[in-house]
Amino acid sequence: MDFDYDLFVIGAGSGGVRAARVSAAYGARVAIAEDHQVGGTCVIRGCVPKKLLVYGAHFAEDLADARQFGWDVPDCRFDWPRLRDTVLAEVARLNRAYTDTLNNNRVEIILERAAVAGPNRVRLAGGREVTARHILIATGAWPVIPDVPGAEHGITSNEVFHLDTLPRRVVIAGGGYIANEFAGIFHRFGAHVTLINRGDTILRGYDEGVRDRLLQISMTKGIEFRFNTRFADIARRDDGTLAITLGSGDVIEADLLLFATGRAPNTRGLGLAEAGVALDDQGAVIVDADNRTNIPSIHAVGDVTNRVQLTPVAIREGQAFADTLFGNKPWRVDYDCIPAAVFSHPPLAGVGLTEGEAKNRLGAVKVYTSDFRPMKNVLAGRNERALYKMICDPVTERVVGLHMIGPDAPEILQAAAIAVKAGLTKKQFDQTVALHPSMAEELVLMR
Template identity: 50%
Template structure:
């Protein structure tokens, strides 16, 4: 009789958990996955995928306007149907969720629809029927949850990024609380779809932690699109009015009425109620599971990957961590995940693509820092008449000539960041960029034609 019911029990069927399950199953492990909501996790169900679909929908407004400059005309003004977008989104994420399930089952794994709690280092209890499953290894891949702060009177009237995708109708007005990437993405989406958006935040600018030129450029882009941004201001009370609108009182004493209030002040690791404390698993001060370079907790049989560890909260990182875990534990390999120089994108409009160090980070860490920066009007905007500008910035170690970071604001910035991530990861130099032939006419050619240094900083 086997010592354990399964080789691997995974809590959470998101990107990290499903990848770990598939790879472990491929190595011959007997795998059981528990998911209390929908298979696919944050990215597929209420994050990356539906968000990007909504971003595409919102940008068609600009495309129709631009088309006129290229000779197109429309007999009547294009109209938008929110309910059709929501339905189409739901159809797509249902398809993807099914593919995730097939991926696990295709390697002999099983998925049970239930919340799971850890009883001890080798035992998990399913809450739907009370069954206890023993496992040689337990993987926690429960992701994160929206943080509804500040905790103020009336906060129950607000929605989070979980609910925003399924609103019954497009709101005429919306207050967005927060200045991070989730907040700016939804501000960009809803203002283009026709909602009057006001965005408030504690900080003095959007996207804390990003390069300052990106922050400034995006703020200007949001304002140009019609978003009203207010810094150093948060709601202190939300109240529902007889007319159905929500009245918000702000920390500076001002008030405003909105049809919807979206709180997008970040996410926190989803570790509450998992039984981690009973098993002796250590958490950090924000509730994230503490792990080593191999995603192993202080309990040798329990591992954790993805946002629940609060390392880098991006889907591809969770996928890579899940894959590395399975290869290491079940594949006989020794795989660590390198969390340095991870490229990322913010799908606001204008879009952001970034990899490596910001200017400020580089100046703190290196004695000499060279900055190459260019702003220009993209070719597409010349006939459309749009006033948009692109910004590209290369941060270079002045001693070794190595490219430390690249930051882009503008159309397809995310696509460019993916390829730039390879160059930065390979420790390319500015001379390597200069020696690369340009592709003309493209916006990306600016990255290899910037020859004049904007500024040099020396300690």
């Protein structure tokens, strides 16, 4: 059969763009459909603009600390519209850059919603149908909004970058990385932040000692946490403020409610079930190690598969898909030992097994720590302490996990993650001369 395309990609996020670009470079005829902006969640409404807000928020502490370093810093006023518009301008630039990349690789961009109409057919929103030898689903994930009366008065991380004014009182629902990152951002912008969590802990999946340190620091700064708490009702008053009633009967007044309660695979309305594509109970596309669904011509990469919801993972999956299918260079993504970070205030990062996971898997572990006050914090009069943890196999001394919280923790961990991935031992860390004075030197000084 003569198809219109060798590959049709639905979703122009990180994974879809990488798969489309590389496949086209191998000579495939490729089209990609996107109903919003090229770049996807990370670039348009996720990690990139959020990290820019993190930078903006951190200036609040930097300006205050600068006085202890001899700088005559006057009281400064924060201008939210200026930062918002600058961030959105950068997002627009990245959208153009991604679009140019696809165009330069001769990928046809279709700015239209697309759905699967069969094993080799795609139906566009305008009614046109096209055929493709292979179809790749790369539609990412979408914020989950809890089923509670008045939930329509809240927003998600999709909308937070477009606020007209900066709220004075912010309630954030959730305890994951998005919730804690925006808690730090809004707090440093001067808002009172209350984080509502239906569970009893924050940042599940991260090392307990590190996440407890973040909770301690956040509470000291004035961020309020309410655990084991659910929403009962959300009402908007005539003056535009919100009255948020909790399951306990308490009422919290707020100017903004941000739902950060997880992200679900974005498969609704894509025609996948009708085409016979197997989905799990959360709506995620089920794929094998080569990103293939149960329909041989249909594949999926990225958050829509709900394997690991991280942008670098989606990019790597897209690369493996293109190399394997069109480049005659088959390989599979290794999901072991993936580093992750939370850009909170201060940030935390980790790779490998947590202490709890290591004990469950190995039975016993050796844990080395460094609990210290960064030099900059000492001179600035800031009492925040950093914490580094190294988890080792008790027999071989191989480092199986590394976790840290403190200034620049994600930047330090990226290099250290290579050592953990390579299976290096505590002795090899110890044999490396410290780079002094630095926070990173604590990695080779832990006891």
